[in-house]
Amino acid sequence: MIKLLLRYTLSRLFQAVPVMIVASLLAFAITAAANPEPQGSSMAERYAGYVFAALGGSFGTSEKLSASVGAEVMQRLPASLELAIVAFVLSLAIGVPAGLAAALRGRQRSGQAVMALATLVSSVPVIVSGTLLLYILAFKLRWFPLRLPGTGAGEACLFLPAITLAAFQAAQSMRLLRDGIERTLESSFIRFARSRGLPRFQIVRHAVANALVPVVTAAVSQTGSMLALLVVAETIFQWPGAGAMFASAAAAGDAPVLAALLLITAVVFLAVSIVSGVLSFALDPRIRRAHGAGGDMP
């Protein structure tokens, strides 16, 4: 079992090599296009130099930030991680009860209202809802410290970007949960449980347990959309994370920072996909069989 797992992990790592080669070529192309003077060395030499420096954690210096790119990104990553985790927890805290309400009270006013709200939240652009929250809660009501976009002055506040991100994610997860519960409630084992005369709360418990699995799977696969929202939300609320750095580097055409962020995001996505692949390989015998590993079944 351990040997199989190790072999699977190694094969996934091996598959990641061409992705990283393409990503490093793109990253090098970004820096080379912005700074075309060859300085007596060939493109291949410059590429090799870039890759070896990047492997050592050095991505050059940014003239616009007048700082080492690697150090700057590393300094900002924890703030982004903090925001992402808080937003993720908040989104489940909002999305799960809302999904339950929508599924179990679907024909009543409250359930309909929850659904309408979710539709509204997921169709309004984040730059509109985010600036509205900033205006009402921070500027008018002064409930939260105000940090105007583009200035960077004032105290950064975690709650506003977190709730903006969480609302968007919650709208997705509540819809998945509602669909899951409704589908489970129609399935035959629930009909059986109902005909046996089980009380309603036990039936609901079965349905919810079954519907939570796709919600958790989807939450993991939504890392990508979460990351895009993170960049926008950090910019709106001036959260000092790597996402806001990404946006301002693009706005300034800061090639070394963009190249570094491309490589780092590629590594993050590969790591998430490999870890989730290995986890499901370890947990799910069906996936093991699909990889020709035999498994525990006869």
Added chain:
Amino acid sequence: MKWVPAILVIVLALAALYVALSGISALTGVQFFDAGGGGIDAGGPEDRLLPPSFMPGSASRFLLGTNAESQDLWTLIQSAAQFSFGTAALAILLALAAGVPAGLAAGFAGGWIDRAIMRLASWHEPFPPLLSALLADGAIRAALLPADYFRHIMLILAVCIAFGRWHQFARPVRDAVSQVRFQPYVDAARLMALTPSQIAMDHILPNVLTPVQVLLLPAFAFAAMDESALSFMGAGAPAVAPSLGSLLRTAALQMGSGWWLWLFPALALTVPLLAVNAVSAWTQDRRRA
């Protein structure tokens, strides 16, 4: 309460018309809204930050008020909407032009061509489209002189947004093609000695159009959101030729100088997107029925 859906339908239909006309104006140069040639009206220095003319006590001659540069918000929003929705429409055309042939080639050729194209797509798919566009935009901005960059800003933004979304068309097209490729009627066409291109155009392409049609409207709405988000972050349109995103950015930067600076661009962006989403949901319901 009965009249609420009717009013909603009318508002959404008008908004959808507004999006379509804005997009057409931006792509063809034909103006629909403004007889004066589509320019942005501006008053003198005394007209700075005037509230909308329908507000009680407002002496302004500008319907939606003016901004800090004394520009008329009504014409400013029209040109911004043309930029935003025109860029989104162009981006979708470019994404179609890249994604549909790629999907057709992959599905039709099979073998290593299929594997190569779909491997590229599967590498690109986890990467969110907005970040792809942001990255491409930043790289182009770093490589070009600012004057060259801003001269072609609309095309550059559309290319960047299309780059983030080409695979959203390539994969469904490829899947549709590989589903019908071995159907008996395609074999029959082959036995009738039709050329591969005839088979592709007459027997395979029609099956591909349905998934593409379903995707078009949501993809347009997402592309418009991408454009406004890029411009909001300062990575897209310049302040002088604004998009709805950069108008919202200016409103956020000058928070407190006037609610109308935020409200009207926000409505001009949000209501059309709601309309597009409603139309797309409605057509999908009709298709299912």
